[in-house]
Amino acid sequence: xxxxxxxxxxxxxxxxxxxxxxxxxxxxxxxxxxxxxxxxxxxxxxxxxxxxxxxxxxxxxxxxxxxxxxxxxxxxxxxxxxxxxxxxxxxxxxxxxxxxxxxxxxxxx
Amino acid sequence: xxxxxxxxxxxxxxxxxxxxxxxxxxxxxxxxxxxxxxxxxxxxxxxxxxxxxxxxxxxxxxxxxxxxxxxxxxxxxxxxxxxxxxxxxxxxxxxxxxxxxxxxxxxxx
DNA sequence: TACGATGTACGACGAAAATCGTACATAAAC
DNA sequence: GTTTATGTACGATTTTCGTCGTACATCGTA
Numbered sequence: 410x411x412x413x414x415x416x417x418x419x420x421x422x423x424x425x426x427x428x429x430x431x432x433x434x435x436x437x438x439x440x441x442x443x444x445x446x447x448x449x450x451x452x453x454x455x456x457x458x459x460x461x462x463x464x465x466x467x468x469x470x471x472x473x474x475x476x477x478x479x480x481x482x483x484x485x486x487x488x489x490x491x492x493x494x495x496x497x498x499x500x501x502x503x504x505x506x507x508x509x510x511x512x513x514x515x516x517x518x
Numbered sequence: 519x520x521x522x523x524x525x526x527x528x529x530x531x532x533x534x535x536x537x538x539x540x541x542x543x544x545x546x547x548x549x550x551x552x553x554x555x556x557x558x559x560x561x562x563x564x565x566x567x568x569x570x571x572x573x574x575x576x577x578x579x580x581x582x583x584x585x586x587x588x589x590x591x592x593x594x595x596x597x598x599x600x601x602x603x604x605x606x607x608x609x610x611x612x613x614x615x616x617x618x619x620x621x622x623x624x625x626x627x
Numbered sequence: 628t629a630c631g632a633t634g635t636a637c638g639a640c641g642a643a644a645a646t647c648g649t650a651c652a653t654a655a656a657c
Numbered sequence: 658g659t660t661t662a663t664g665t666a667c668g669a670t671t672t673t674c675g676t677c678g679t680a681c682a683t684c685g686t687a
Contacts, residue, residue, distance in 0.1 A: 413653070413664085425619050426544050433539035434645085453663065461647055466665060468645090485654050485663045500619055506611035510534050522634085522683065543675080562633065570677055575635060577675090594633045594684045 415473060415480045420495045423476040428500065431475035432507065436460060437468045441477065441491065445508045449490040452480070524582060524589045529604045532585040537609065540584035541616065545569060546577045550586065550600065554617045558599040561589070 432438050440455050452469055453462075460468075469489060472478040476495060481488045496504055541547050549564050561578055562571075569577075578598060581587040586605060590597045605613055 425616065426542050426547050429538045429547070430542035433535050433542045435535050436645090438535050438538070451663095462664065463648075463666090464646055467647090470665090471644095482653090482664090485661095487664065500615055502611050502615035502618060506609055506615050507534065509611060510609055545675090560633095571634065572636090572678075573676055576677090579635090580674095591634090591683090596634065 413482045415482075417473060417479060417492075418476045420476070420499055423496070423499045425500060427475045428477060428496065428503070431472050431477050434468065434471075436464075437472055438507075440468065440472065440489075441507070442510075444478065444489065444491045445504065449481075449488050451483075452487040452489050455489065522591045524591075526582060526588060526601075527585045529585070529608055532605070532608050534609060536584045537586055537605065537612070540581050540586050543577065543580075545573075546581055547616075549577065549581065549598075550616070553587065553598065553600045554613065558597050560592075561596040561598050564598065 432441060436456065443455060444450060452465065455465065455469075457465075469478065469480065469487075473480050476492060479490050479492050481490070491504070493504060541550060545565065552564060553559060561574065564574060564578075566574075578587065578589065578596075582589050585601060588599050588601050590599070600613070602613060
């Protein structure tokens, strides 16, 4: 009965165009802006009102496999956080620039 | 006999997710990194060896309509440049972060 | 004007992505 | 063990994207 496992790429495997692609979808960008503002959040609380669960799972998988987020199971739920240090280490200033933009288009599509 | 015209979005119309999408394709990212390094360049000189002209036109159109680049006709050719001030005004630090990454994945796909 | 050079428009094709319903898996509580 | 809450896996569908050939437009020059 192993706990749930999630693949997370190593820092050295992060590529710029993959990260940019992950952030180029309005829904995923809104998620990341939420995380930048509020820190770790339960996946079910992210845009819960406007996106079906299976769709959110899909987007979170893309963010996770691009190395942008970390998924940590906690009981029944999943806690999502940014891999800020990792992304910063490889692409310094990128998340800062995105966070600086802030809530201007943080709403869901 | 009007000269060729190209649509360029106003600074206020730039959106983060559109810009990130424009930069998320390896070919387009390579073009932008070239422009960051060398300044204005003729479109025909960009990745000329590896990308057919109609394909390059397509990518340059996406970059231009996202507000990342400016296209300026000069005789038979088209000179492409980054709209650095405009992108910087709206998303400070974004291009800096991308340029900092530099040539690590500047090669074509 | 006719020609060669450069770039665009358009269309077709295949690949990839976004959405989401349903079925299944996991974890906690009863 | 059963139930309930949460999230994933899978598949189907539709849309979008990337590629590129061909035809056309623009520009300079002979």
